[in-house]
Amino acid sequence: MTDKTEGGVRRTAWRLAAGTVLMFGFGFALVPLYEVFCELTGLNGKTNNDPAAYSAPASTRAPTVREHETVRVQFLAINSTEMPWQFQAPETSELHIAPGAAPIDLTYYAHNMSDRDMVAQAVPSVSPGRAAQYLRKIECFCFQRQALAAGASTQLPLRFYISPELPDDIGTITLSYTLFDVSELAASDATASAEPPSAQGS
Amino acid sequence: MSADHHHGPASGITRWLFTTNHKDIGTLYLFFAMMMAFLGGAMAMLIRAELFEPGLQLVEPNFFNQMTTMHGLIMVFGFVMPAFVGFANWQLPMMIGAPDMALPRLNNWSFWILPFAFSILVSTLFMEGGGPNFGWTFYAPLSTTYAPPSVTYFIFAVHLLGMSSILGAINIIATIMNLRAPGMDYMKMPMFVWTWFITAFLLLLVMPVLAGAVTMMLMDIHFGTSFFQAAGGGDPVLFQHVFWFFGHPEVYIIILPAFGIVSQIIPTFSRKPLFGYTSMVYATAAIAIMSTLVWAHHMFTVGMPLVGELFFMYTTMLIAVPTGVKIFNWISTMWRGSMTFEAPMLFSIAFVVLFSIGGFSGLMMAIAPADFQYHDTYFIVAHFHYVLVPGAVFGVFAGVYYWLPKWTGRMYDERLGQLHFWLTFIGANLTFFPQHFVGLAGMPRRIPDYALQFADFNAISSVGAFLFGTSQLVFVVILVRVLKDKASGRLEGAVGERAWEGVEGLEWTLPSPPPYHSFTTPPSIR
Numbered sequence: 001m002t003d004k005t006e007g008g009v010r011r012t013a014w015r016l017a018a019g020t021v022l023m024f025g026f027g028f029a030l031v032p033l034y035e036v037f038c039e040l041t042g043l044n045g046k047t048n049n050d051p052a053a054y055s056a057p058a059s060t061r062a063p064t065v066r067e068h069e070t071v072r073v074q075f076l077a078i079n080s081t082e083m084p085w086q087f088q089a090p091e092t093s094e095l096h097i098a099p100g101a102a103p104i105d106l107t108y109y110a111h112n113m114s115d116r117d118m119v120a121q122a123v124p125s126v127s128p129g130r131a132a133q134y135l136r137k138i139e140c141f142c143f144q145r146q147a148l149a150a151g152a153s154t155q156l157p158l159r160f161y162i163s164p165e166l167p168d169d170i171g172t173i174t175l176s177y178t179l180f181d182v183s184e185l186a187a188s189d190a191t192a193s194a195e196p197p198s199a200q201g202s
Numbered sequence: 203m204s205a206d207h208h209h210g211p212a213s214g215i216t217r218w219l220f221t222t223n224h225k226d227i228g229t230l231y232l233f234f235a236m237m238m239a240f241l242g243g244a245m246a247m248l249i250r251a252e253l254f255e256p257g258l259q260l261v262e263p264n265f266f267n268q269m270t271t272m273h274g275l276i277m278v279f280g281f282v283m284p285a286f287v288g289f290a291n292w293q294l295p296m297m298i299g300a301p302d303m304a305l306p307r308l309n310n311w312s313f314w315i316l317p318f319a320f321s322i323l324v325s326t327l328f329m330e331g332g333g334p335n336f337g338w339t340f341y342a343p344l345s346t347t348y349a350p351p352s353v354t355y356f357i358f359a360v361h362l363l364g365m366s367s368i369l370g371a372i373n374i375i376a377t378i379m380n381l382r383a384p385g386m387d388y389m390k391m392p393m394f395v396w397t398w399f400i401t402a403f404l405l406l407l408v409m410p411v412l413a414g415a416v417t418m419m420l421m422d423i424h425f426g427t428s429f430f431q432a433a434g435g436g437d438p439v440l441f442q443h444v445f446w447f448f449g450h451p452e453v454y455i456i457i458l459p460a461f462g463i464v465s466q467i468i469p470t471f472s473r474k475p476l477f478g479y480t481s482m483v484y485a486t487a488a489i490a491i492m493s494t495l496v497w498a499h500h501m502f503t504v505g506m507p508l509v510g511e512l513f514f515m516y517t518t519m520l521i522a523v524p525t526g527v528k529i530f531n532w533i534s535t536m537w538r539g540s541m542t543f544e545a546p547m548l549f550s551i552a553f554v555v556l557f558s559i560g561g562f563s564g565l566m567m568a569i570a571p572a573d574f575q576y577h578d579t580y581f582i583v584a585h586f587h588y589v590l591v592p593g594a595v596f597g598v599f600a601g602v603y604y605w606l607p608k609w610t611g612r613m614y615d616e617r618l619g620q621l622h623f624w625l626t627f628i629g630a631n632l633t634f635f636p637q638h639f640v641g642l643a644g645m646p647r648r649i650p651d652y653a654l655q656f657a658d659f660n661a662i663s664s665v666g667a668f669l670f671g672t673s674q675l676v677f678v679v680i681l682v683r684v685l686k687d688k689a690s691g692r693l694e695g696a697v698g699e700r701a702w703e704g705v706e707g708l709e710w711t712l713p714s715p716p717p718y719h720s721f722t723t724p725p726s727i728r
Contacts, residue, residue: 008380009304016372020410027414027444031429034440080433123432130507180433188426 052136070096076176086111100164111153119186134163222306231288238280245273250667266650267335274338286459296709299383304376312369319362326352342430342441371405385727397462412448446497460597471547472539473704485524518568545619549600560588581641607701611715625673632666
């Protein structure tokens with residue numbers, strides 16, 4: 001090989017190696033890109049995890065409330081595999097709500113049937129996916145992890161409204177919560193943040 | 203010529219351990235691929251034996267899942283990809299008029315990583331909890347939350363073999379860009395060189411993303427992150443997106459070198475130049491670029507917005523256009539050629555015909571609403587085996603028969619070659635064609651047991667598989683005979699520089715077998 005081609009080979013190889021590193025980074029960049037993409041398009045029925053605010057319209061006759069056309073909203077409560085809690089949707093498992101009307105309060109119910117203290121995380125999903133951005137939660141038990149002592153039970157509050165911008169063709173929205181056991185995750189987070197005594201539970 | 207400067211191969215085992223010679227490394231790759239093919243093939247035999255009749259006869263369901271998973275991983279990463287890298291090593295320097303690959307030491311390393319990667323992967327079968335049982339696509343959370351403990355070894359093995367592929371790809375691109383003989387312009391390069399050039403770029407584009415995906419799995423499993431765990435704010439569907447961003451270009455990484463091999467062989471045995479060379483180059487590039495834009499057609503059923511379904515449906519269908527260009531070019535090359543039907547040509551023609559069948563079933567699945575029915579059925583299994591077996595694997599066979607006389611200086615036994623072709627052709631079709639029917643009727647993939655209504659077609663499929671599997675022993679016999687002839691120095695069956703009538707290309711200007719260092723002085727290109 002002449003010196004000239006050897007230099008060329010070296011240059012090519014380093015450039016390609018740099019490209020490889022770049023693509024490895026791109027693989028990880030897909031994670032936030034996907035989040036943003038889902039939030040913009042409502043892909044996967046992801047709802048916003050930050051509380052929304054409801055500004056009441058001056059009168060119910062204001063055009064922001066579509067009083068006469070209501071949308072059916074269904075509520076589901078699902079346990080993920082191996083989750084031993086009793087997890088129940090509100091007694092009225094279905095409501096007819098006018099888009100833009102005042103927020104509605106509901107309570108879910110959870111009961112830790114196991115013999116150990118546990119921490120759970122509820123993950124919401126809205127179907128159809130594109131309705132997700134119009135279901136605005138002011139308060140939701142899914143915003144935080146829920147700790148329950150062994151055998152204890154609790155009421156889980158939810159406060160939400162439907163945005164008046166909801167597209168006309170959506171007649172039914174299903175809001176489902178899946179409950180996951182995050183006790184281990186919570187324990188490791190607690191030890192990681194050093195300050196709180198980790199031996200609390202024992 | 204001074205005696206020591208242009209030395210031949212070292213002797214003994216160290217020749218193979220420390221070699222930096224492109225031909226030696228090519229041979230290593232090809233032998234490794236063949237061993238893996240028989241290992242993955244043995245697993246396929248076990249799968250088909252279990253599926254010969256309904257009910258559970260031979261293996262536990264969990265072990266069955268390990269077999270389907272390992273069969274896929276070994277065939278894709280252990281057989282087809284290394285085999286084509288082996289071809290690249292042997293052929294690229296000879297075809298572009300170079301003395302060797304551009305980065306010979308790296309070349310040695312990228313091969314020798316592979317045996318370690320696959321030892322680790324295969325050893326998981328003997329670990330507590332068994333090997334990977336989550337399918338070759340290793341979807342989270344099957345491969346994270348519910349995976350056997352050996353999954354960490356699996357992840358490490360994927361890292362290693364990804365590294366091997368990336369190093370190989372860098373070497374191939376560096377060789378093609380820098381070591382072409384004077385006058386060998388890009389648009390004069392043989393088609394096989396072109397297809398590998400494009401394949402290597404695809405490898406560099408997507409293998410790092412695969413490495414990223416398994417790294418995220420590793421972090422989810424051991425370091426408490428939640429990339430794919432819904433409970434911690436992650437999303438399992440994200441895994442599928444990341445995986446298929448790698449996975450779809452991967453299927454073209456597997457098939458493009460086969461396109462290249464067939465594009466060398468069909469003109470030779472039609473005794474006509476390749477029809478539409480320029481359009482072939484552009485079609486290959488178009489396929490590669492489009493392959494990065496279609497990944498979500500593997501996951502139509504995850505619940506995408508309508509716009510997403512439509513986008514991936516149309517882009518997928520568009521790929522049929524450049525692929526069609528290639529098919530028509532091959533047919534036009536054969537048109538009114540004075541064709542002969544030696545083993546490499548038979549495998550190439552079978553490639554064109556059967557790959558088209560696989561392509562058409564692909565178009566059926568590209569239709570998003572129809573795919574909701576095909577998803578995860580045996581129809582999918584039939585489709586991808588039609589593009590992989592008569593596609594990639596026939597490409598490997600065609601290439602071996604075509605270049606074996608060049609590599610060894612001895613012609614293989616043509617009668618055995620014909621026998622091998624026909625047994626393989628009948629066996630493969632008997633195995634995979636009935637799978638279309640059971641798939642359409644609703645038989646799911648990756649199950650060890652099935653409903654009675656699928657029994658007959660599964661029995662046919664299993665018989666075909668046993669025929670297909672055992673007939674590969676003919677190939678071993680052919681290979682052993684050629685190598686024996688070469689070792690004993692028997693002159694019967696020896697071939698000259700141009701082993702085939704009407705063959706074109708720089709590699710055929712070298713003696714058969716070619717000297718240890720290919721072109722020490724660059725050849726002149728007409």
